[in-house]
Amino acid sequence: MQNAYQSNASSTPPTPPASFSVGYPQALPGAPATELGPWWFHAVTAELQAVIVDGGLTPSPLVLTQLRDAIRALIAAGVGGSVAGVSSVNTRSGAVTLTAADVGLSNVNNTSDANKPLSTAASNALAAKQDVLISGSTIKTLNGVPILGAGDISFATGATAYTGLTDAATVNLPTFNTALSVALAGKQATLVSAANIKTVNGVSIVGAGDATVPVGVTTFAALTDKASADLPATNTSLSNALAAKAPLASPTFTGTVGGITKAMVGLSNVDNFASSTDGTFAANSNTLVPTQAAVKAYVDARAPSVALPKSSEASGTLTIASAGKMVNATAGIIIPSAVFSAGDAVSIRNTTAAPITITAGGGLTLELAGTTSTGSRTLGAKGVCTVWFDTASLASASGTGLA
DSSP states (O other): OOSOOSSOOOSSOOOOOSSOOOSOOOOSTTSOOOOOHHHHHHHHHHHHHHHHHHTTOOOOSSOTTHHHHHHHHHHHHTOSSOOTTOOOBTTBOSSOOOOGGGGTOTTOOOOOGGGOOOOHHHHHHHHTSOOOOOBTTTBOOBTTBOOOSSSOOOOOTTOGGGTTOOOOOGGGOOOOOHHHHHHHHTSOOOOOBTTTBOOBTTBOOOSSSOOOOOTTOGGGTTOOOOOGGGOOOOOHHHHHHHHTSOOSSSOOOOSOOOOOOGGGGTOTTOOOOEEEOOTTOTTOOSSEEEOHHHHHHHHHHHOOOOOOOBOSOOSEEOOGGGTTSEEEESSOEEEOSSSSOTTOEEEEEEOSSSOEEEEEOTTOEEEETTSSOBSOEEEEEEEEEEEEEEETTEEEEEEEEEO
16 A cells, blocks of 8 residues: 555645544535545555554555555564564564573573572582681680680789799799600619719729729739730630630531521522422422423413404494404494493404495594594505504504505
């Protein structure tokens, strides 16, 4: 709908009448007919065009359904005002109700600052702090005097609270320290000659200087001032005992010699075990030493097999059944994550004449040995490679024809 008429249209809107005749069209017989006037046509047309424009349409004199289409558009948009240029809100149309999650605030609610709870980190930090100190409850007093607060606590000599202290000289202090008392008790008392230390021939040896024992005194009349080499062998028992001993430098043994231990000849850590040639170690003994031949026989019998068994899998996703085996691949291989354990290894041989893909399954990091590259690999025709697992989700591949 547009301001379009058969002919004689004006380029400016009409002027409203000076006064209006408000009411309804005249229908009485013989009464003058109600005159509509140009302003009435203009008002009706403007009202209808306002709806069409608000509905997002451009008025046209040739389209006779614009009012209907505009009203439908306004109803679908759920608004009573202008919706020009708006077709949906947050991918929704019609009567749209938005929530906090619709605008990326799913973790936000309309809680006031005064009522917001503490975060876990703040709660843990506060829990590690010291509670308010209460004198006599969470912190002690000193002889009934609180130590909380500013200032200084003075201990005046002779004050009523400390009447047990006196200004005594050091020599009058009691021995109240047990450790000190024990330490003092272990010390030598003052030496008193002839009381707790002997005299020598009536001569006190307490004090400084030298105590001289005169030669020829009655108590030592039998002693002479001779060198050790000149002393006579006057003790017959001692002389006989010494004569029966061998010299230390080059002893000579006769008869049956006993009493010699392995420690005497510098072999205290050596045991006199017998040797055994049993290569099975069946005796399970702690007193037999196996010979070299026995050790070789035992090791040869238990050397691990170096054969690499063949896997029954040849394509697709490998299972744990291929761990430690050779996969003769006839098509692409997928190596899954979280199937093999740390230390497992799988060898793969491309039996075809064309390259195959070794795909790293979801969650698996497959490294190419000797590079920093990761991801799926291509194994050339007749190529052979080995995949070794560092963890269940990290493996390294290396081999001939691997790229």
